[in-house]
Amino acid sequence: MQSVLTAEEMREADYESVIKLRVTERQLMELAGKEACNILLEKFADADGKLAGKRFLIVSGKGNNGGDGIVLARHLINAGATVDLIHLCEESQLKPDGAATLKTLKQYLIHTDKIRVFEADEFFPEVVLKTRYDFAVDAVLGTGYRSAKQPKSLTQTGVEPPQKFEAEPRPALSEVIKNAVLFINAKKKEGAYVVALDMPTGTDGTSGAVPDVAVEADLTITLAFLKTGLFLGEGRRHAGEIALADISIPDFLAKPSACKLTDENFVRRILPERAAGSAKHQNGKVLIVAGSQGAAQSMMGAAIMSVRAALASGAGYVCAAVPESAFNLMHQAAPEAILISQDMTQIAEKIEWADAVAVGCGLGRSPEQMNFAAKLLSLPALQKKKTIIDADALFAIAELSLLDSLQLSDAILTPHVKELERLIRISAQEIESERLFYVKEFAKRYAFGLLLKGSPTLIAANEKLFLCNSGTAALATAGTGDVLSGLIVSFAAQGLSTADAAAAAAYIHGLAGSFAGKSVNRISATDVINSLVPVFNYLENPA
Numbered sequence: 074m075q076s077v078l079t080a081e082e083m084r085e086a087d088y089e090s091v092i093k094l095r096v097t098e099r100q101l102m103e104l105a106g107k108e109a110c111n112i113l114l115e116k117f118a119d120a121d122g123k124l125a126g127k128r129f130l131i132v133s134g135k136g137n138n139g140g141d142g143i144v145l146a147r148h149l150i151n152a153g154a155t156v157d158l159i160h161l162c163e164e165s166q167l168k169p170d171g172a173a174t175l176k177t178l179k180q181y182l183i184h185t186d187k188i189r190v191f192e193a194d195e196f197f198p199e200v201v202l203k204t205r206y207d208f209a210v211d212a213v214l215g216t217g218y219r220s221a222k223q224p225k226s227l228t229q230t231g232v233e234p235p236q237k238f239e240a241e242p243r244p245a246l247s248e249v250i251k252n253a254v255l256f257i258n259a260k261k262k263e264g265a266y267v268v269a270l271d272m273p274t275g276t277d278g279t280s281g282a283v284p285d286v287a288v289e290a291d292l293t294i295t296l297a298f299l300k301t302g303l304f305l306g307e308g309r310r311h312a313g314e315i316a317l318a319d320i321s322i323p324d325f326l327a328k329p330s331a332c333k334l335t336d337e338n339f340v341r342r343i344l345p346e347r348a349a350g351s352a353k354h355q356n357g358k359v360l361i362v363a364g365s366q367g368a369a370q371s372m373m374g375a376a377i378m379s380v381r382a383a384l385a386s387g388a389g390y391v392c393a394a395v396p397e398s399a400f401n402l403m404h405q406a407a408p409e410a411i412l413i414s415q416d417m418t419q420i421a422e423k424i425e426w427a428d429a430v431a432v433g434c435g436l437g438r439s440p441e442q443m444n445f446a447a448k449l450l451s452l453p454a455l456q457k458k459k460t461i462i463d464a465d466a467l468f469a470i471a472e473l474s475l476l477d478s479l480q481l482s483d484a485i486l487t488p489h490v491k492e493l494e495r496l497i498r499i500s501a502q503e504i505e506s507e508r509l510f511y512v513k514e515f516a517k518r519y520a521f522g523l524l525l526k527g528s529p530t531l532i533a534a535n536e537k538l539f540l541c542n543s544g545t546a547a548l549a550t551a552g553t554g555d556v557l558s559g560l561i562v563s564f565a566a567q568g569l570s571t572a573d574a575a576a577a578a579a580y581i582h583g584l585a586g587s588f589a590g591k592s593v594n595r596i597s598a599t600d601v602i603n604s605l606v607p608v609f610n611y612l613e614n615p616a
C-alpha cells in the first residue's frame with residue numbers, strides 16, 4: 074500500500090534521509106530531475122526514445138522545487154528537447170543546491186543553443202511570451218508552500234450551534250509567484266501540456282487548499298511519496314494525472330502513522346475468503362438494527378439496502394432488527410435474512426450472538442426514535458463489539474449530545490460531512506477545507522473510529538489512517554450510504570478489524586459505483602448492490 078504523506082511528513086522524511094542515510098539534498102534533487110525526465114520520456118518519447126523537437130518552458134522558484142526544475146532542464150536537453158528556463162529570482166537568492174545546479178546548466182549555453190536561460194520577476198521576456206510551447210513545467214513551489222491558517226481544535230464540541238466559518242486570511246502568494254502561476258495557466262490555454270513538479274504551485278501540500286491561484290496541471294510528478302494535498306480539496310482538480318517519481322527515499326522513512334492509499338491489492342489481500350464447505354456461522358454473524366415504519370412514513374428502504382449489501386458481500390448470517398409491521402416486506406426483499414423485532418431485550422441478546430453490529434440506517438428521527446437509538450448505543454453488550462454507526466443513529470448522537478459519553482471501544486462512525494458538522498459542531502465548510510485534520514483530531518480524541526464519506530473517503534480507526542479514492546461523484550445518491558454500512562458490518566463480522574473492514578468496504582463500494590456507472594447514467598443504490606457480484610469476480614479473478 075502506498076503511503077500518502079502530508080507536506081510536514083514529507084519534509085520529515087527528506088530530513089531523515091539526509092540525517093540517517095547520509096544522502097545530500099543535492100543528490101535527491103539530481104534524482105528528482107532525472108526521474109521526472111524519465112517519466113516524461115516514458116509518456117512522450119518518440120520512436121527513437123527521445124523528446125526531439127519538443128519545446129519546453131520551465132519556470133523555477135528559489136527553493137528546492139526550483140532546483141528540481143533546473144536539473145530537469147539539463148536532462149530534457151540531453152533527451153533532445155529545447156528548453157527555455159525562467160528562474161524567478163536573482164541567482165544570488167537561490168538556495169545553494171539550486172544555485173549550483175544552475176551553474177552547471179549555464180555551461181550548456183556554451184555548447185548548445187537548445188537552452189535559453191532567463192531571470193525574471195514580474196515581467197517575462199517578450200520572446201517567451203511569444204513562444205508556443207509543447208510543455209510548461211511548474212517548478213515554482215512544492216511542499217514549501219504553506220497556508221498559515223490553523224484549523225479549529227475539537228475541544229470546542231458541546232452544545233453550541235455549528236460555528237460560522239470565517240475564512241482567516243491565508244498567506245497570499247507573492248506577486249511574482251502569482252504572475253508565474255497565471256503565466257503557466259495561460260500557456261496551457263495556448264496548448265501547452267502542463268507538468269507540475271511535486272505539487273501544483275499554489276496548492277497546499279497537506280490539505281489541497283488553494284487559497285489564492287494555483288497551477289492547473291495536466292500531470293503532477295510527485296517526488297518520493299504521494300502527498301495528501303493531491304487528493305484533497307481543490308488539489309485533486311489542480312493535480313491532473315499523478316505520477317510518482319522514485320528518488321530513493323525508502324518506505325521505512327515514511328512515518329508509520331502516515332495515511333495509506335487503499336488499492337486493489339490491499340483489498341485482495343484482506344478480503345475474507347469463504348472457505349469451501351465452511352458452516353454459515355463461521356462466515357460472520359451480522360446484526361443490523363435499521364428501518365422504521367409509521368402511518369405517515371416508511372424508511373424500510375434503508376434497512377433493505379443495508380441487509381442486501383451485507384448478504385451480497387459474504388456474511389454467513391444476517392439478522393435484521395426491524396419493525397414487526399415490516400417483516401413481510403423484508404422477507405420479500407431479502408429472504409435470506411433472519412428478522413427480529415426492535416425490542417431492546419431481543420436486540421441485546423442478538424448483539425451477544427453477532428460478530429458485528431450496524432446501527433442507524435432509516436431508524437427515524439422522532440424523539441422516541443432518537444431515544445431508542447440512545448438506549449441501544451448504551452447497551453453494555455455493544456461496548457466491545459465491532460459496531461458501525463450511521464445515519465439516524467448519528468443524528469441521535471448529535472441531537473442528544475451523546476458523543477462524549479459513548480462507551481464504545483471498537484465502533485466506527487460513518488458520517489458524511491453534514492453529519493460530522495452536527496456531531497463535532499464545526500461547520501461543514503470548515504471541515505471540507507481541512508478534512509484530514511478533523512478526521513485525525515477525531516481519532517485522537519475518541520476511542521472509536523471515523524469514516525468520513527466523500528471524495529476521497531477518509532478512515533481513521535484502530536490507529537490506522539486510510540484514504541480511499543475509488544468513489545465516483547455518482548455515488549452521492551440516496552441509499553448508497555446504507556449499502557456502505559452493510560458492507561462494513563459484513564466484512565467486520567467476517568473477521569476484519571473495523572478499520573480494515575471500513576477501508577475495504579469503501580474501496581469496493583467505490584468500485585461498484587464505477588462498475589454500475591458503466592451501464593447506467595444515474596446510478597441508484599440498487600445498481601451498486603447489483604454491481605457487487607462483478608466487483609467480487611473482478612477482485613478474485615484479476616484479468
Ligand SMILES: NC(=O)C1=CN([C@@H]2O[C@H](COP(=O)(O)OP(=O)(O)OC[C@H]3O[C@@H](n4cnc5c(N)ncnc54)[C@H](O)[C@@H]3O)[C@@H](O)[C@H]2O)[C@@H](O)CC1
Nearest residue numbers: 087101102136137138214215216217218219244246247271
Ligand atoms: N528537501 C529535500 O531533501 C528535497 C526537496 N525536494 C524538492 O524541494 C521542495 C521543497 O523545497 P523547499 O523547502 O525549498 O520549498 P519550495 O521549493 O517548495 O518553496 C520554498 C519557497 O517558497 C516560498 N514560499 C512559501 N510560501 C510562500 C507563499 N505563500 N508565497 C510566496 N512564496 C512562498 C519560500 O519563501 C521559499 O522561497 C519539494 O517540493 C521538492 O520539489 C527535492 O529536491 C527532493 C529532496
Ligand SMILES: [K+]
Nearest residue numbers: 211214270272
Ligand atoms: K511545483
